[in-house]
Amino acid sequence: MxxxxxxxxxxxxxxxxxxxxxxxxxxxxxxxxxxxxxxxxxxxxxxxxxxxxxxxxxxxxxxxxxxDTTCSSKTWMYDEFLHGEERLTSLMDLIKVADYLDLQSLYAGVIQYVEDKSQEEISYMVRNEDLRSLLKIVKSALYYLEESEELLSAVLPLLMKSQEEFSQMIVKEDILGLIKLIEVAKPLSYEKLCKAVHNLILSKSIDQLSLEIHNQNLKALIKIFWVARAEKLQTLQDMVVQYVFDKSDEELVQMVSTELPCYQSIYLSEARYLRVGTTEAEEIFNWPSNDTLNQKIPIEEQIPIEEAGDGSNHIPIEEAVDGSNQIPIEEAGDGSKKVNA
Incomplete structure (x- = not known):
C-alpha cells in the first residue's frame, strides 16, 4: 500500500x-x-x-x-496561491480537477478568481495560447463559469477566422494534432475550422498519412480511429485499422508500455475491436458505452458521442429554435449559453 x-x-x-x-x-x-x-x-x-x-x-x-486555518481566506487564495499563474489554461485545468475531486472550496475559489479578471487581463493571459488551447478555454468557460462574458469577449475575437485563415494556422499540424482540433472544435460548432481540418487531411498523400500514423502510439491511433469514423474519413479510418491489424500482440503490448497500467488493458481491448472488424464479411465493431468512454479517456480530451436514432454515433450539436447550431452544455438555472462561431 x-x-x-x-x-x-x-x-x-x-x-x-x-x-x-x-x-x-x-x-x-x-x-x-x-x-x-x-x-x-x-x-x-x-x-x-x-x-x-x-x-x-x-x-x-x-x-x-x-x-493552517489562517490560510483559508480569499486574500490568501488570490494573492499567494493563484496570483503567479499567468496561463488561463492552467487555471482551467485546476478547476476541472477540483471539480473531479469534489474540492468545493478550491473549485469555488479558482472560479471566482477567473471571473474577477477583466477583459484586458484575460487577453494578456491568453496572448501565447495556441488554437486548440483557446478552443478548450471557451469550452471550459461555458461549462464551468457563471459569469463568462469578460472571458468570452477576450477570447472569441481570436477565434473569429475565415476558413482560409484557419487553414494557414493549422498547415503544420500532423494527423494527431488535426484530430485533436476536430475533437474540441466540433462540439463548439466551429464548422469553418472543421472544414479546414478536413481539407488538410484529405490533401495529405497516402504516403504522408502512413508516415504520420506510423509515428503514433496506440493511444493516439485509437483516438484517430474514433474521430475518423465519426467524421466519415474512411481512408484514414481504414489506414489506422490496417496498421493495428498488422501488428502482433507483442508489438501492441509494447506500444502501450509507457501508459498508466489502468489504461493499458483498455487500449489493447480497443485495438482488438479494430482487428476483429477487419476479419469479418460485415462490420462487427463492439462500440463502448458513453460511461465506458468516460473512464477511458482523460476528461480534458474527451469527445462527446451520442447514439443517433439510426444506431450510428455522432457528435452532439444542439439546434436552436431558429435553426442555428449552439454549443451543447448543461443547462444552468438562468438558461443555456451559446456562441455562434
Missing amino acids: ATADDSKSVVCSCCDRKVVEVDPKTWKLFNEMVPKERYDEQIAPVEMPRVKSRVLKRLLTYSVRIS
Whole structure:
C-alpha cells in the first residue's frame, strides 16, 4: 500500500506520464483533503489518470496551506496561491480537477478568481495560447463559469477566422494534432475550422498519412480511429485499422508500455475491436458505452458521442429554435449559453 511505510516518500504517476514524489507529511494532508478517492490505499506508484503533474503539485501546496486555518481566506487564495499563474489554461485545468475531486472550496475559489479578471487581463493571459488551447478555454468557460462574458469577449475575437485563415494556422499540424482540433472544435460548432481540418487531411498523400500514423502510439491511433469514423474519413479510418491489424500482440503490448497500467488493458481491448472488424464479411465493431468512454479517456480530451436514432454515433450539436447550431452544455438555472462561431 502507498502508506505502508510512513517514512518513505510516495511516487505518483500522472496522466501526462510524469511522476511526482510526495513527502509523507504532505501525502497525509492531501489524502485528508480528498478522502473519497482513497489514494492512500493504492499500491505505489499511485496512479492519477485524470490529474496532470503540474496540477498535482498545486493541489499538494493547497493541501498543506489549508491545513493552517489562517490560510483559508480569499486574500490568501488570490494573492499567494493563484496570483503567479499567468496561463488561463492552467487555471482551467485546476478547476476541472477540483471539480473531479469534489474540492468545493478550491473549485469555488479558482472560479471566482477567473471571473474577477477583466477583459484586458484575460487577453494578456491568453496572448501565447495556441488554437486548440483557446478552443478548450471557451469550452471550459461555458461549462464551468457563471459569469463568462469578460472571458468570452477576450477570447472569441481570436477565434473569429475565415476558413482560409484557419487553414494557414493549422498547415503544420500532423494527423494527431488535426484530430485533436476536430475533437474540441466540433462540439463548439466551429464548422469553418472543421472544414479546414478536413481539407488538410484529405490533401495529405497516402504516403504522408502512413508516415504520420506510423509515428503514433496506440493511444493516439485509437483516438484517430474514433474521430475518423465519426467524421466519415474512411481512408484514414481504414489506414489506422490496417496498421493495428498488422501488428502482433507483442508489438501492441509494447506500444502501450509507457501508459498508466489502468489504461493499458483498455487500449489493447480497443485495438482488438479494430482487428476483429477487419476479419469479418460485415462490420462487427463492439462500440463502448458513453460511461465506458468516460473512464477511458482523460476528461480534458474527451469527445462527446451520442447514439443517433439510426444506431450510428455522432457528435452532439444542439439546434436552436431558429435553426442555428449552439454549443451543447448543461443547462444552468438562468438558461443555456451559446456562441455562434
